[in-house]
Amino acid sequence: MMVSYHHKNSGQFEDICVADLDYAFTNVTLPDREGRWCVGVAEGKIVEIVEGDRLNAQHVWHLDGKLLTPGLVDAHTHIDKAFTAESLGDVFAQSGLASAIQAVRHLKSQFTIADIKQRATQALQWSIAAGTTAIRTNVEADAFVELRAVEGLLDVQRSLSDQIDIQLVAFPQEGWFAIPETLESGASTYVEQALQHGIKVIGGNVNQGLWSSNPEAQVDALFDLALRYNCDLDLHLDNWDSAEAFTLPYVAQKTIEHHYQGRVAVSHIASLIHVSDSQAQVAIELLKQAEISVTVLPTRIKLTRVAELLEAGLNVVCGTDNLRDPFIRYGDADLLKALFLLAQLTGYMANRDLERLWQTISNNAAKMLRLPYGINVGNLADLVVFDAYSIPEAILHQATRLAVFKSGKLVAGTMQDQVLSLHKPDFMSPRRWT
Structure with a gap:
């Protein structure tokens, strides 16, 4: 399967094979979308965003609904x-x-x-x-x-x-x-x-x-x-x-x-x-x-x-x-x-x-710094994985930053290639934040 993304600077389109994805973040919550999503990253850029858990890559993180935001x-x-x-x-x-x-x-x-x-x-x-x-x-x-x-x-x-x-x-x-x-x-x-x-x-x-x-x-x-x-x-x-x-x-x-x-x-x-x-x-x-x-x-x-x-x-x-x-x-x-x-x-x-x-x-x-921004196809993969299921939970509970990526490179955090456990009591379950 091929995906295509647009280079904002050159105006050109480039095809990338999904099999060549460096990372796939599956079953994530995104700040501006309903439901669960999968985000694919290749060569430091976001190249695919699809619903659910449908991408394969060299490294796949199954996030079980955790919050993935732009940096x-x-x-x-x-x-x-x-x-x-x-x-x-x-x-x-x-x-x-x-x-x-x-x-x-x-x-x-x-x-x-x-x-x-x-x-x-x-x-x-x-x-x-x-x-x-x-x-x-x-x-x-x-x-x-x-x-x-x-x-x-x-x-x-x-x-x-x-x-x-x-x-x-x-x-x-x-x-x-x-x-x-x-x-x-x-x-x-x-x-x-x-x-x-x-x-x-x-x-x-x-x-x-x-x-x-x-x-x-x-x-x-x-x-x-x-x-x-x-x-x-x-x-x-x-x-x-x-x-x-x-x-x-x-x-x-x-x-x-x-x-x-x-x-x-x-x-x-x-x-x-x-x-x-x-x-x-x-x-x-x-x-x-x-x-x-x-x-x-x-x-x-x-x-x-x-x-x-x-x-x-x-x-x-x-x-x-x-x-x-x-x-x-x-x-x-x-x-x-x-x-x-x-x-x-x-x-x-x-x-x-x-x-x-x-x-x-x-x-x-x-916008103030006049930077391209957001989890959108073609943008740099500047991403943060929060130990939370929503923006309000991340703020109110000062959620741990499990991983920080700059242009697709892991620069902080300890995230591993496996499902991460929240280690939180029941009263902080994701049902409270839907």
Whole structure:
């Protein structure tokens, strides 16, 4: 039997014999289909999806109804600073914001390329084990770390390319402009140099509550650079508990003005909860027109208007954010835990709501990163096998990731060529999740 799949890049079709399948996952539950299915993989791609248990391959996994999903997508991280929390301890609580920022800058000035690579690799190994097959991470470029994080993360991006897709964002953590006698140190030159080194996304840290310079001027400068280098934008925005730090409408307007719809993401936007409901609705409508993705970061606890953004149909994304650094001293790079926390903070408990939240670490996140995605014929076999029978069960019970595949290669997990036992009590049987 021959199957045919379409190469999206070349536009050509290729026939593959089912007998040549590398893997077949039989009797699986898929997130967006009713019933049980069989998924065939060859040469790193999904080449066949049929109902039931009807494919043969070199390696066959009979999954007895377990959940098979596309790889998870973590759209917002900071792995260049991962595992540095103990270097400064509880500096933000003990010293105040200004002193803490100076302490972190001193710490960054001591980073070496080797140190950054070692910590980032460890963070990514944790992500992979948790089922993440694509990730976007901010990479700081400024007068303190200079380009060492850029060089280190570009090396890691290459060395782990067969295990995880890594998008790098040139991030001006220390502010865009250099304003004497203020905290804003100016990172624009370093960010542009990072682009010249090969980074494809420009970050921003636009926060009127923190910096002295005009936030609209920062946004204008960021768009100017993005247009010159044809780069997407991913902005930390309005991360301040005050209605005064509200640059969100301006970002949306500039996105529309520059025809950058679908190429801009914003994170945090905490001030959206402090403006009036009418102001918020105007801003949300602008976001929708601008096709801006919004990243929410539940480990920060203080969330924006997540439910309203979802109800408006915006592309809402969830990320794990910082990992055991001075900004967030905990975490384990597990998107499923971040999603569980997001469900608690939003009060989402119904199955349909949990399935909607699931999109924030799967389809929505892939859309933000502009990646082909999903269990579809012709896509890369980036797959995760969960010890669960449904999306709600996977979230609520923090299901074990039994196996993680990147382009058809097993990169994490301990799945064997046999039926896997759930080892769960009767009250967690699959009948509860149908």
